Amino acid sequence: MKVLIKLFATFRNERFKQEEKDLPPGTTIRQVVAQLEIAEEALGMVMLNGRHTPLDQELSEGDTLSLFPLVGGG
Amino acid sequence: MNKIYRVNMTDLTTSVEDCPAEWAGLGGRGLTSAIVAAEVPPACHPLGPNNKLVFAPGLLTGTPAANSGRLSAGAKSPLTGTIKESNAGGSAAQLFARLDIKALIIEGQPKEDAWYKLALSKDGVKIEKETALVGKGNFAVVEAVQAQKGKKTGVISIGPAGEWRMKAANISVMDPDGKLRSHGRGGLGAVMGAKKIKYITVDGEGAPAVKIADPEKFKTAARTFAKALLDHPVSGEGLPTYGTNILINVLNEAGGLPTKNFRYGQFEGHDKISGETMHDIITARGGKTKHGCHAGCIIQCSQEYVDTSGVYVTSGFEYETIWGFGANCCIDNLDHIAEADHLMDDIGIDSIESAVIMGVAMEAGILPWGDGPGVNRLLREEIGKGTPLGRILGNGAAEVGVAYGLTRVPVVKGQGIPAYDPRSVKGIGITYATSTMGADHTAGYSVATNILKVGGDVDPLKKEGQVELSRNLQIATAAVDSTGLCLFVAFPVLDIPEALTAIVEMLNARFGLSLTGDDVTALGTSILKTEHAFNQAAGFTNAHDRLPEFFATEPVPPHNVVWDFTDAEIDEFWNF
Numbered sequence: 264m265k266v267l268i269k270l271f272a273t274f275r276n277e278r279f280k281q282e283e284k285d286l287p288p289g290t291t292i293r294q295v296v297a298q299l300e301i302a303e304e305a306l307g308m309v310m311l312n313g314r315h316t317p318l319d320q321e322l323s324e325g326d327t328l329s330l331f332p333l334v335g336g337g
Numbered sequence: 338m339n340k341i342y343r344v345n346m347t348d349l350t351t352s353v354e355d356c357p358a359e360w361a362g363l364g365g366r367g368l369t370s371a372i373v374a375a376e377v378p379p380a381c382h383p384l385g386p387n388n389k390l391v392f393a394p395g396l397l398t399g400t401p402a403a404n405s406g407r408l409s410a411g412a413k414s415p416l417t418g419t420i421k422e423s424n425a426g427g428s429a430a431q432l433f434a435r436l437d438i439k440a441l442i443i444e445g446q447p448k449e450d451a452w453y454k455l456a457l458s459k460d461g462v463k464i465e466k467e468t469a470l471v472g473k474g475n476f477a478v479v480e481a482v483q484a485q486k487g488k489k490t491g492v493i494s495i496g497p498a499g500e501w502r503m504k505a506a507n508i509s510v511m512d513p514d515g516k517l518r519s520h521g522r523g524g525l526g527a528v529m530g531a532k533k534i535k536y537i538t539v540d541g542e543g544a545p546a547v548k549i550a551d552p553e554k555f556k557t558a559a560r561t562f563a564k565a566l567l568d569h570p571v572s573g574e575g576l577p578t579y580g581t582n583i584l585i586n587v588l589n590e591a592g593g594l595p596t597k598n599f600r601y602g603q604f605e606g607h608d609k610i611s612g613e614t615m616h617d618i619i620t621a622r623g624g625k626t627k628h629g630c631h632a633g634c635i636i637q638c639s640q641e642y643v644d645t646s647g648v649y650v651t652s653g654f655e656y657e658t659i660w661g662f663g664a665n666c667c668i669d670n671l672d673h674i675a676e677a678d679h680l681m682d683d684i685g686i687d688s689i690e691s692a693v694i695m696g697v698a699m700e701a702g703i704l705p706w707g708d709g710p711g712v713n714r715l716l717r718e719e720i721g722k723g724t725p726l727g728r729i730l731g732n733g734a735a736e737v738g739v740a741y742g743l744t745r746v747p748v749v750k751g752q753g754i755p756a757y758d759p760r761s762v763k764g765i766g767i768t769y770a771t772s773t774m775g776a777d778h779t780a781g782y783s784v785a786t787n788i789l790k791v792g793g794d795v796d797p798l799k800k801e802g803q804v805e806l807s808r809n810l811q812i813a814t815a816a817v818d819s820t821g822l823c824l825f826v827a828f829p830v831l832d833i834p835e836a837l838t839a840i841v842e843m844l845n846a847r848f849g850l851s852l853t854g855d856d857v858t859a860l861g862t863s864i865l866k867t868e869h870a871f872n873q874a875a876g877f878t879n880a881h882d883r884l885p886e887f888f889a890t891e892p893v894p895p896h897n898v899v900w901d902f903t904d905a906e907i908d909e910f911w912n913f
């Protein structure tokens with residue numbers, strides 16, 4: 264299944280801005296995070312199709328997964 | 338700190354008095370709101386002789402506490418008609434503290450058509466006539482003061498927008514690099530203009546260091562506090578690297594980035610104006626990605642944005658401004674927005690209100706969507722020259738909406754709604770609706786918990802928990818705004834318990850007190866209640882705590898949600 268992965272802020276360093284990945288069915292967000300070698304403690308927001316989502320969520324065809332470190336502003 | 342300086346512009350006299358006991362425990366917003374509530378008749382005209390303009394440094398300002406250099410300004414607001422506090426960085430607050438000035442209260446109004454300047458120093462406050470700089474922009478004022486009095490003198494000034502008493506006019510404060518910070522919201526620049534004061538200088542020559550009751554205890558607490566700021570990923574890494582503009586991509590992904598005057602929650606051109614892109618542009622052009630708006634800021638969310646030849650354009654280039662001129666007006670060119678930021682600093686007009694004004698101006702057909710040069714022309718040629726159209730624009734988004742017969746006018750109590758859509762970030766909608774200041778995201782930044790997942794987790798698309806969240810944050814914010822600490826310390830404070838303890842310890846060590854965390858909460862509560870009582874006496878009721886109608890009837894994509902709080906649910910906010 265095809266999933267669009269978007270990375271932001273420092274997560275982009277030495278990785279990518281966005282990439283479409285072909286993942287086996289049943290892949291969870293946690294597995295993607297591990298493959299990207301992002302430490303779970305470093306995660307701020309995890310959004311699946313624009314909504315905050317737990318790491319155990321399985322991905323589906325056509326999903327957009329966005330990962331952010333902890334950031335803030337105002 | 339125990340002196341209160343009074344300047345009476347009606348008879349051009351000044352006086353100094355000792356701070357009365359009931360104000361001794363107050364600073365910053367707590368003090369400006371207490372003074373306005375005690376001394377300004379709530380029903381007065383904000384531009385008339387009965388309004389007062391108050392400046393006060395925070396309780397910790399002038400000490401070595403990190404990020405403690407904020408100055409509060411308060412008055413009855415010409416934009417909202419409510420009580421107003423607006424705080425800013427810059428060097429003036431720390432000079433106030435060193436000069437032992439607890440507050441400066443400016444009252445009355447000159448009868449003759451002349452302009453004045455005020456000079457504060459260890460010898461007191463002087464009123465002098467001013468002619469040379471009248472009609473000039475803020476940068477010219479700063480340059481002239483620096484040439485005459487040196488670079489260390491603090492400057493607080495208004496631009497032409499304030500002189501013309503435009504309701505969106507701000508008050509500028511010079512930063513340590515001779516650039517500008519602003520008391521942006523609520524049109525306080527118009528109040529200063531109505532008092533006929535073009536600028537105030539603050540000379541710290543010969544002023545001693547701020548006294549600390551228990552220096553050892555203070556040092557320990559200050560160290561813990563600074564460590565928390567540097568350890569937390571938001572204040573220690575995100576803000577210094579990308580500035581507040583890191584939020585463009587965040588809000589775009591969450592569907593809460595108001596686009597095309599609050600039609601959509603996402604903007605196609607988001608990446609071109611994002612914090613990540615801005616960081617790359619500044620680095621490539623040789624600008625500065627990190628910069629503090631006052632001495633002792635260790636977060637440094639500010640930056641210096643330069644043009645393609647490396648020449649300075651603007652600093653303090655904030656998410657709010659970039660959202661407003663960017664997504665909200667459909668402009669995807671950072672250089673155009675940076676030029677707008679520079680123009681607004683010079684003219685002396687609030688960048689958030691101006692952003693909402695421009696969105697409404699596009700709605701009105703005054704200029705096409707996405708027209709960056711057009712926006713800058715309106716700022717320079719219309720608002721900056723005080724033309725009839727410029728006067729309408731400069732009086733705020735609500736007035737533009739009235740002048741052009743529009744219904745899609747995003748304001749609460751007459752003040753433009755900032756950079757988070759209340760339909761898809763519902764917690765911030767409660768803050769916009771209920772804040773004593775009119776629509777103001779900083780009054781209770783529910784975005785932290787709704788979107789950024791700092792200080793807990795409340796679903797941004799659901800109503801549950803939002804009223805309580807906004808209330809807790811508004812109380813905490815009123816207290817922080819009284820300390821003189823930059824509000825961005827809230828990110829580590831929400832997550833690291835030692836940081837809050839350290840703030841209480843610093844207050845105790847500074848004044849020889851034994852406050853607890855509960856006392857700080859009680860302070861926040863009493864400030865909110867004082868402000869709310871002023872507003873009620875000025876004619877505001879629960880019926881003013883509402884968002885514009887279109888938020889309830891037009892779903893915002895991509896989540897297609899509406900503003901669905903009942904009046905009774907919103908009114909629960911004040912039950913404390």
Ligand code: SF4
Nearest residue numbers: 629630634636638823
């Ligand atoms: S973090 Fe930003 S707003 Fe706060 S004091 Fe520093 S530069 Fe100013």
